[in-house]
Amino acid sequence: MQAQDIPHGRTTAELIFTGGQVHTVNARNNIVEAVAVSGGCILGIGSTAEICALARSGTREAALRRRSRLPGFIDAHCHLTGLGMAMVSIDCKAPGRQSIEAFQPPGTWIRGGGYNQTRLRARRHPTRDDRDTVAPNHPVIFTRACGHIASVNSRALAVAGITDQTPDPSGGRYDRDGGRNLGVAYETAQTPLQMAALPTAEEFSAALMRASQAYLAAGCTSVHDAGGLVGPAFGPCQDLVEAGRLKLRSYAFATVNSLQHPVMGLLGAGPRSRFGDERLRLGAFKVITDGSSSGPTTTTREPYTSNDQDCGILYWDQEGLDDLLGRAHRQGFQCTVHAVGDRAIEQTLNAIARAQRECPRQWLRHRIEHCAICLPDLQDRVHAQGIVPVMQPAFFWEFGDGYIQNYGRHRADTMFPVNSLIAAGVPVAGSSDAQVTHNAPLFDIEQGLTQMTMAGDIWGPDERVDLTTAIRLHTIHGAFASFEEGFKGRIEVGKAGRSCPPR
Numbered sequence: 035m036q037a038q039d040i041p042h043g044r045t046t047a048e049l050i051f052t053g054g055q056v057h058t059v060n061a062r063n064n065i066v067e068a069v070a071v072s073g074g075c076i077l078g079i080g081s082t083a084e085i086c087a088l089a090r091s092g093t094r095e096a097a098l099r100r101r102s103r104l105p106g107f108i109d110a111h112c113h114l115t116g117l118g119m120a121m122v123s124i125d126c127k128a129p130g131r132q133s134i135e136a137f138q139p140p141g142t143w144i145r146g147g148g149y150n151q152t153r154l155r156a157r158r159h160p161t162r163d164d165r166d167t168v169a170p171n172h173p174v175i176f177t178r179a180c181g182h183i184a185s186v187n188s189r190a191l192a193v194a195g196i197t198d199q200t201p202d203p204s205g206g207r208y209d210r211d212g213g214r215n216l217g218v219a220y221e222t223a224q225t226p227l228q229m230a231a232l233p234t235a236e237e238f239s240a241a242l243m244r245a246s247q248a249y250l251a252a253g254c255t256s257v258h259d260a261g262g263l264v265g266p267a268f269g270p271c272q273d274l275v276e277a278g279r280l281k282l283r284s285y286a287f288a289t290v291n292s293l294q295h296p297v298m299g300l301l302g303a304g305p306r307s308r309f310g311d312e313r314l315r316l317g318a319f320k321v322i323t324d325g326s327s328s329g330p331t332t333t334t335r336e337p338y339t340s341n342d343q344d345c346g347i348l349y350w351d352q353e354g355l356d357d358l359l360g361r362a363h364r365q366g367f368q369c370t371v372h373a374v375g376d377r378a379i380e381q382t383l384n385a386i387a388r389a390q391r392e393c394p395r396q397w398l399r400h401r402i403e404h405c406a407i408c409l410p411d412l413q414d415r416v417h418a419q420g421i422v423p424v425m426q427p428a429f430f431w432e433f434g435d436g437y438i439q440n441y442g443r444h445r446a447d448t449m450f451p452v453n454s455l456i457a458a459g460v461p462v463a464g465s466s467d468a469q470v471t472h473n474a475p476l477f478d479i480e481q482g483l484t485q486m487t488m489a490g491d492i493w494g495p496d497e498r499v500d501l502t503t504a505i506r507l508h509t510i511h512g513a514f515a516s517f518e519e520g521f522k523g524r525i526e527v528g529k530a531g532r533s534c535p536p537r
């Protein structure tokens with residue numbers, strides 16, 4: 035340990051962790067015994083004896099007793115408000131909710147989340163009629179586990195101004211029986227319903243506090259909010275940050291799925307990625323271009339194995355995506371696209387290449403969210419174009435059996451090719467997509483190691499990673515994905531320790 039490494043002229047530790055296995059996640063993945071913290075920064079790392087030398091009267095000591103100490107985890111793709119709201123919505127993943135009748139409780143705006151039609155005994159989405167049976171007078175909305183499909187009752191359709199004559203919007207559709215809207219809305223078709231069911235400012239605040247506490251309890255100190263925070267939830271979030279109540283650090287995306295989306299107003303208004311401070315920053319400009327891997331509504335080059343007429347839902351044509359990403363790129367936004375299927379990934383890579391060609395900006399680390407059906411030709415392009423793919427090994431457990439059914443073993447085994455991309459030198463970041471899956475990073479790390487489905491199938495064994503790599507995905511690579519690798523993501527002298535450094 036070098037004296038000149040000690041930041042802010044501090045030489046006294048406030049808190050020391052000793053006698054453990056401190057995973058530094060540095061370039062050599064060194065593991066040391068002890069670490070000292072002061073003023074919110076890491077003051078020193080080294081042997082227990084070296085670190086104890088920094089202690090004075092008043093220094094607190096946490097004896098690790100050979101246990102591991104890791105950098106704060108970073109969840110590089112989640113939905114904070116969605117997670118917080120899901121914690122007070124009806125949980126369709128819970129045992130006993132595997133029948134449509136169980137989705138019919140009384141109340142005012144009745145919100146539920148996490149249902150998956152493939153796990154219902156009826157093997158179909160609940161329709162407005164199922165919900166009207168017991169809730170004729172209350173608007174009801176249940177969002178599917180993936181967040182891309184909503185099932186509502188007649189009252190909810192009426193509140194949102196949707197009639198049987200309302201046409202399918204671009205990038206979305208409603209299930210219909212003849213001319214009748216059945217109350218199952220896919221992709222952009224659910225936007226007016228979700229807007230009608232929008233939580234209040236008080237509900238958003240409470241949701242953010244719940245989500246933040248859930249993350250901190252899981253050892254996760256930073257998240258990239260992939261949609262939901264920039265919008266009506268942002269004011270309540272800023273209030274909580276300024277009051278010092280929200281401890282979780284957030285990198286919040288401006289997410290759009292259509293040109294009519296209210297967040298589109300940020301394009302042309304001038305802000306760029308990274309505005310804010312380490313507690314709350316404006317993140318990437320995110321565009322959704324295809325559906326959900328498990329819906330399945332993702333956009334594929336070849337038809338689904340389960341339905342040879344279906345290649346998914348694509349939100350934009352190439353020209354439209356080029357134009358949108360080009361504008362965000364020129365404005366100084368980090369661009370990212372929700373692209374799951376190979377066709378959507380290809381379209382995204384084309385758009386980003388064009389934006390870079392027309393306005394070269396090497397410092398911008400553009401990303402692709404999910405990047406799931408990323409075949410070898412696309413992996414080469416991800417590498418060559420300097421893209422950061424943000425992937426979700428946690429999906430294997432919950433959705434893997436459906437992937438095998440819908441996309442076939444040949445595609446399922448190469449989905450989320452974390453190992454191949456890491457081997458090629460691509461800094462893949464790991465994430466939960468909570469509330470889609472469990473928010474705890476240790477759950478995602480376990481899935482990265484095992485890739486086991488709920489039915490016990492091992493999926494894509496060649497794409498499993500080792501523990502060190504899985505930890506890097508959820509720490510330093512997450513920091514890199516938000517340009518913050520100089521501040522956090524590893525245990526190194528000068529990096530963030532327990533709280534934010536004074537500014």
Ligand SMILES: [Zn+2]
Nearest residue numbers: 111112260467
């Ligand atoms: Zn997401």
